[in-house]
Amino acid sequence: MNDQRKNVVLAKLIEKFGGDVVSTHSDFGDDTALVRRERILEICAFLRDDADCRFDFAMDLTGVDYLGETPRFEVVYHLYSLKNRQRVRIKVRLHEEDPEIDSVVPVWPGINWYEREAYDMYGIIFRNHPNLKRILLYDEFVGHPLRKDYPKTKRQPTLGPQE
Amino acid sequence: MADIVNKNITGGKLDMQAEPVILNIGPSHPATHATLRFVAELDGETLLKLTPEFGYLHRGFEKESENATWTQVIPYTDRLNYVSPLMNNVGYAMAVEKLCGIEITERSKYIRVLISEISRIIDHMVCIGTNMVDLGALTNFWYFWKPREEAYMQLIEPLCGQRLTTAYTRVGGAMWDLPEGWVETCRGVVKNSFLPAIKDVNALLTKNRIFIDRTMGVGKISKSDAIAMGFTGPCLRAAGVPLDLRKDEPYLVYDRFDFDVPVGEQGDTCDRYMVRMEEMRQSIRIIEQALDQMPGGPVNIDDTRYVLPDKTLVYTTIEALMQHFKLIMEGVQVPAGEVYSATEAANGELGYYIVSRGGKGPYKIKVRPPCFPLFQGMPLLCEGQMLADLIATLGSVNIIAGELDR
Amino acid sequence: MAVEKKAQGGGYALSTLDSMIAWGRKYSIYPFTFATACCGIEVMGAFGTHYDLSRFGAEVVRFSPRQADLLLVAGTINYKMAPVLVRIYEQMLEPKWVVAMGACASSGGFYNNYTVLQGIDKVIPVDVYIPGCPPNPEGIIDAVVALQKMMETGAPRASERWPIKI
Numbered sequence: 173m174n175d176q177r178k179n180v181v182l183a184k185l186i187e188k189f190g191g192d193v194v195s196t197h198s199d200f201g202d203d204t205a206l207v208r209r210e211r212i213l214e215i216c217a218f219l220r221d222d223a224d225c226r227f228d229f230a231m232d233l234t235g236v237d238y239l240g241e242t243p244r245f246e247v248v249y250h251l252y253s254l255k256n257r258q259r260v261r262i263k264v265r266l267h268e269e270d271p272e273i274d275s276v277v278p279v280w281p282g283i284n285w286y287e288r289e290a291y292d293m294y295g296i297i298f299r300n301h302p303n304l305k306r307i308l309l310y311d312e313f314v315g316h317p318l319r320k321d322y323p324k325t326k327r328q329p330t331l332g333p334q335e
Numbered sequence: 336m337a338d339i340v341n342k343n344i345t346g347g348k349l350d351m352q353a354e355p356v357i358l359n360i361g362p363s364h365p366a367t368h369a370t371l372r373f374v375a376e377l378d379g380e381t382l383l384k385l386t387p388e389f390g391y392l393h394r395g396f397e398k399e400s401e402n403a404t405w406t407q408v409i410p411y412t413d414r415l416n417y418v419s420p421l422m423n424n425v426g427y428a429m430a431v432e433k434l435c436g437i438e439i440t441e442r443s444k445y446i447r448v449l450i451s452e453i454s455r456i457i458d459h460m461v462c463i464g465t466n467m468v469d470l471g472a473l474t475n476f477w478y479f480w481k482p483r484e485e486a487y488m489q490l491i492e493p494l495c496g497q498r499l500t501t502a503y504t505r506v507g508g509a510m511w512d513l514p515e516g517w518v519e520t521c522r523g524v525v526k527n528s529f530l531p532a533i534k535d536v537n538a539l540l541t542k543n544r545i546f547i548d549r550t551m552g553v554g555k556i557s558k559s560d561a562i563a564m565g566f567t568g569p570c571l572r573a574a575g576v577p578l579d580l581r582k583d584e585p586y587l588v589y590d591r592f593d594f595d596v597p598v599g600e601q602g603d604t605c606d607r608y609m610v611r612m613e614e615m616r617q618s619i620r621i622i623e624q625a626l627d628q629m630p631g632g633p634v635n636i637d638d639t640r641y642v643l644p645d646k647t648l649v650y651t652t653i654e655a656l657m658q659h660f661k662l663i664m665e666g667v668q669v670p671a672g673e674v675y676s677a678t679e680a681a682n683g684e685l686g687y688y689i690v691s692r693g694g695k696g697p698y699k700i701k702v703r704p705p706c707f708p709l710f711q712g713m714p715l716l717c718e719g720q721m722l723a724d725l726i727a728t729l730g731s732v733n734i735i736a737g738e739l740d741r
Numbered sequence: 742m743a744v745e746k747k748a749q750g751g752g753y754a755l756s757t758l759d760s761m762i763a764w765g766r767k768y769s770i771y772p773f774t775f776a777t778a779c780c781g782i783e784v785m786g787a788f789g790t791h792y793d794l795s796r797f798g799a800e801v802v803r804f805s806p807r808q809a810d811l812l813l814v815a816g817t818i819n820y821k822m823a824p825v826l827v828r829i830y831e832q833m834l835e836p837k838w839v840v841a842m843g844a845c846a847s848s849g850g851f852y853n854n855y856t857v858l859q860g861i862d863k864v865i866p867v868d869v870y871i872p873g874c875p876p877n878p879e880g881i882i883d884a885v886v887a888l889q890k891m892m893e894t895g896a897p898r899a900s901e902r903w904p905i906k907i
Binding site: 362363364365370390391392393394395398399410411413414417418461477480481483484487488498499500736737 | 775777778779782783785786789790791804816817819821822825829851852854855856857874875877
Binding site for chain 2: 199200201202204228229230231232234236237248250254257259261280281282283284285286293307308309310317318324
């Protein structure tokens, strides 16, 4: 693949956003950067527009619940560049008490539903999201099932025997 | 036809001087392939606004996999894209192997390429078949269903034991090797079933006046819109973007084969159909080359941290017995870390993001379904067109609810 | 033409007229395939050319519950879909039969979590259960034949003894 470009993206990120980039690594061949949430919109816009980066595809967004650690939640973005044929992963940690982060829908319109799913499953709130509602579960559901403290078999049946 | 309608919409005037009608389509509707729902605001027959809704097949794949061992997740992955389940198995096994840092044997790689391409062909057959049923052309469905049955009965069932939910690949290889005579049967099925069916459906549809009228110009999307919405797969290639992970980030042994990637121009339903038909022919090329180049050797790697040792050794040596015991009782031990691994599934990029903390099972698995951005892009494809165009477009975009809802 | 008085809640149909009606019904079942997941693909296989279900009369698939008499539930039903299923069931006219196809519809399958209904018999009455994940199309044929036997002997339908009072 592009060995010499391997850490160009990470180097440029550190160069431009210095203090906001907490750490980077390339374990298992995946370039990863852990950033702070304050300037996430600018970071994403930079990644999309900069000539060396050109990450025009937002492939995936998900949340992870590291129960027991602080900060507890993590939002993970996977990006792909069509021109340079490379990938990068951006991670942001959020505290349990205020799991809020700016929505990056202005940068990639396609990430809209991914953010809704992260809200539905983890309760992560995306500020300025055009339509932050539940997407996979029914509206009457209470709670966020993919959190580690939600028991797997705790049911909230709409019909049938109330267990 | 679409131009006249569009003019009325952009002119800011409703076609008929009345309020728009809100119509609920689904979730139990023959054309929505089950469990998809649209709330459509209609002005006469023209769609003003479309709101898709899904989640009617949400089965909790991620929550279940957090409570399962690494090998127990494999049956759950079959049920994601249930028309081409072998590709999901391959994708998951590749992701875990990337995390473990192991390299599988040559024979295993060729077998995985073979089963992926067969799955791609049967997926495209379902897509085109059901799409045409929605438009009223039922014959193509039967023409494509017979080769699918042949693939199930003569190829997949002798190989995996199951027709549909295969669970064939394992971390480090596969369940078992190809049975005797499978290679010849595969050649026979490809030549006598797949190729004639593709030829027949091509003869029925590609130059058919009715088909062209119903699908050309319907559900168009531009290149930049497709990229912005995150489309991948045949829908993206139909819009003109030549992105195919088999060529751009070759995995397994795809770089050893000679095949082309069809790219469309307009991004409409007709282009998606043409791209899929051509992809089936290219998959047949790959299958033939893979069958010719198939090496011998073992199908599982020799590493007993991941693969069960041979049964005769288990019964005769103490080391193999202990390794067998450890693997059965504790499962595969995967190192801690996180990895994202993507393959080119039939519908687009199927990505697995796996977070591991050591231990017997994954800490988190996220599947990036190829249908997710496609379904999100449905309003973009359909607004401003007629209700019947929505049905034609929905079939061509190939939404599989098992994958969409997970 | 002996006519047996029907016992409370069903009995045996012994009159010639009843057996003629049963003969007509069993060879012209109109299925409504409520196919949600993987079992739906095997349903399509059952209606296909190799495992031809029209040999048994169940050929005409009706996509409206008002016109069907067999509700073939194929696939996982979760709590979001359950109200839809019950609505479809209530829209069907008597006499109606329900077949739960596959492990997920019979008992939730291997999904035991916050979102999956553990068997459709928790919300609607079921006549025939087909085990398998997914069952072979031959399993569907088996279920249709069993249903035909039930119609022939005048066995009480599940909807007549619903809700079950234990």
